[in-house]
Amino acid sequence: MVRDRADGEVRWRRIAGRWPGVEAPTVEIIGLDDALCEPHLLSGGVALVLAGDDPAGRACVPKLLDVLDARMTPAVALTDEPGALAGLPADRVIALPASARAEIVASSLYALCARQPAVEALLAELRTVKRFHGGLQDQMDRLQEELQLAAHVQRQFIPRSLPEIDGLEFGLVFRPCGYVSGDIYDVARIDDRLTGFFVADAVGHGVPAALMTMVLSKAMPTLDEDGAVVGPAESLRRLNASLMRRTGRVQTFATAVCGVIDARTGVVTLAGAGHPPPLRLGPAGVRKIETEGCLLGVFDDGLFNEVSFRLEPEEVLVIHSDGFETAFPEDGASSAANDRYLEHLAAVRDGRERFGIDAAMDRLGRTLDQQSGSLHQLDDQTALAIARARPLSARSAA
Numbered sequence: 001m002v003r004d005r006a007d008g009e010v011r012w013r014r015i016a017g018r019w020p021g022v023e024a025p026t027v028e029i030i031g032l033d034d035a036l037c038e039p040h041l042l043s044g045g046v047a048l049v050l051a052g053d054d055p056a057g058r059a060c061v062p063k064l065l066d067v068l069d070a071r072m073t074p075a076v077a078l079t080d081e082p083g084a085l086a087g088l089p090a091d092r093v094i095a096l097p098a099s100a101r102a103e104i105v106a107s108s109l110y111a112l113c114a115r116q117p118a119v120e121a122l123l124a125e126l127r128t129v130k131r132f133h134g135g136l137q138d139q140m141d142r143l144q145e146e147l148q149l150a151a152h153v154q155r156q157f158i159p160r161s162l163p164e165i166d167g168l169e170f171g172l173v174f175r176p177c178g179y180v181s182g183d184i185y186d187v188a189r190i191d192d193r194l195t196g197f198f199v200a201d202a203v204g205h206g207v208p209a210a211l212m213t214m215v216l217s218k219a220m221p222t223l224d225e226d227g228a229v230v231g232p233a234e235s236l237r238r239l240n241a242s243l244m245r246r247t248g249r250v251q252t253f254a255t256a257v258c259g260v261i262d263a264r265t266g267v268v269t270l271a272g273a274g275h276p277p278p279l280r281l282g283p284a285g286v287r288k289i290e291t292e293g294c295l296l297g298v299f300d301d302g303l304f305n306e307v308s309f310r311l312e313p314e315e316v317l318v319i320h321s322d323g324f325e326t327a328f329p330e331d332g333a334s335s336a337a338n339d340r341y342l343e344h345l346a347a348v349r350d351g352r353e354r355f356g357i358d359a360a361m362d363r364l365g366r367t368l369d370q371q372s373g374s375l376h377q378l379d380d381q382t383a384l385a386i387a388r389a390r391p392l393s394a395r396s397a398a
Contacts, residue, residue, distance in 0.1 A: 005029055011078075011102075012048070018103040020110050035064055046112045047075035048105070065093055072123055074112040076105060147179040147207070154180050154210050157217045162187050165195055167263035171348070171361035171385035175323075175368065182209030183321045183380040186220050190229060190260065196221035198235075198258035199319045199384050201275065203295075212252055215242060216296075219258050232258045232271035236293060236304040240273070243297035253297035257319050266311045266388050271304045276322050279342070281349035282315040286342055289317075316349045316357070317386045323379035328371055348385055357387055 008029045016024035027048075047068055049061055061079055068075050076094045094108045162170040170187055182202040190196050198219045202212035221235045230238075235258050243252070255275035261268045270278060272291025280287040293304035311317055325337035328344060344367055351360030361383070368381065 005031065014102040015048075015106045015109070018106040020107055024106075025113060033060070036060060036067065045073070046109060046116055047073055048109060049075055049077040049079075069093070072119070074116065074119075076108045076112065078105065150207055150210060151179045154213065157214060158184060159186055163189060163195075165189055165263060167389050168195060168261065169352075169357045169385075169387045169389050171352075171357040171387075173361050173365050173368070173381065173383045175365070175381040177323070177378065177380050178206060180207060180210035181380045181382075182206075182213065183323070183382040184213040184216050185382055185384050186217065187384070187386075188220060188222075190222060193262050193264055194221075194229060194260045195263060196258070196260050197319070197384065197386065198256060199275070199321060199382055200254055200256035200258075200296075201321045201323075201380070201382075202252070202254045204252075205379070208252070212254060215239070215246070216254055216256065218242065219256050221258055221260050229260070231306060232260060232269055233293075233304040233306045236271050236273050236296065237302070240294075240296045240299075240302045240304075244300050253295045255322075256296060257291065259319075261311065261317075261386060263388075266313070267308060268311050268317060268386075269306050269308045271306045273302070273304060276320060276325070279318045279320070279345055280309070280311070280315060281318060281346055282312065286346045311386070311388055313388045313390045314353075315387065316352055318345050318348060318383055319386075320345065320383040321380060323381035324383065326378050327368055327381055345383065348383075352385075352387060357385055361385055 012027055012029070049064060061077055065075060065077060074093070076096060078096055078098045078100060080098045094112070096105060096108065158174075162172060172185070174181075174183070174185065176183070182205055183199070184202075185197075185199045187195065187197045198221075200213065200216040200219055202209040202216060204212075216239065219235055219239045221232055222230055224230050236256060239256070243254070255273055257270060257272045257275045257278055259268055259270040259278075270289060270291055271293060272278075273293040274295040275291070277288035277290050280289055289307060289309070291305070291307055294302040296302070320341075322337075324341040324345070328338070328340035330338055330340065344364060348357075348360045348364055351363050355363075364383065
């Protein structure tokens with residue numbers, strides 16, 4: 001690209017005569033003004049820019065080099081003011097004095113020409129990667145939208161709030177490890193005296209586990225068609241049968257604890273299916289309530305037994321998922337399961353005595369947030385706390 005075509009032809013013959021080792025390439029001489037007006041002429045190859053002596057020519061050079069840089073076209077610029085080009089990329093623009101010897105200019109152009117095929121191949125690969133990246137980004141955006149929709153659907157099966165039932169208190173910590181959860185819970189009144197509850201955990205994570213919770217939501221003890229109470233063990237038996245009917249080539253299974261509590265007497269009846277034992281928190285400490293029952297969705301003839309006890313007003317019953325077993329890592333240890341969660345869950349009873357059950361569970365949630373790895377928790381975390389409401393006189397004394 002030149003200001004004066006005749007001068008450009010003369011300069012090029014000198015440079016071509018000094019071309020290293022091989023025959024000089026063919027060139028197309030383009031005026032500076034034409035190059036600026038029709039930048040499509042600058043595609044491909046390597047450019048030699050001759051500014052000329054007049055100020056107008058020298059003023060065009062930085063603009064032209066910007067155009068070349070945008071098109072990833074390397075150039076050698078011959079100008080009386082090479083310092084004015086110092087801000088341009090050194091890997092794509094070589095600035096030489098206008099009086100530079102022909103062999104120096106030829107060597108510079110030769111080096112850029114030898115490198116350019118590799119640069120153009122890399123640019124082609126980069127364009128391909130960008131196209132694939134655009135498609136991948138679309139796929140990721142679509143997946144995120146689907147996960148958000150799945151989370152919205154799942155929330156329809158999870159209580160937005162726990163019920164207010166005379167004589168009973170409920171508290172909850174529910175922390176999915178992703179958009180959707182493999183844990184599910186529910187609390188609902190059965191009749192004037194009995195309230196049913198359950199916590200279930202579909203084995204696995206993500207959408208497959210979340211889809212299974214739709215079936216697990218049927219674990220809630222309720223009334224039969226004839227008005228009789230369907231107890232916890234029978235509820236689990238029916239749920240297990242439903243899962244076995246749906247079993248395909250990929251077997252899915254789950255754990256659960258469900259139960260009923262009599263708001264007047266405090267009698268609790270529980271049944272479990274391979275789930276972590278519920279915890280009975282009292283003045284004497286923590287007692288695990290062992291429930292005998294197989295995993296849900298594994299055996300056609302799975303048996304589920306019931307256990308009953310009277311929950312005292314000063315006690316708290318906590319049903320939790322196994323995500324708590326890895327929620328409190330030991331110092332310097334891996335994320336393996338440990339028993340540290342027991343002391344944190346035991347603190348729920350003391351917190352309830354002092355501040356109420358809601359505040360106690362909020363405090364447990366904050367403790368979870370303070371643990372190492374809480375931003376990327378390994379598993380869903382669910383804890384349902386149940387207590388009998390104490391008489392006003394007892395609460396005032398506390």
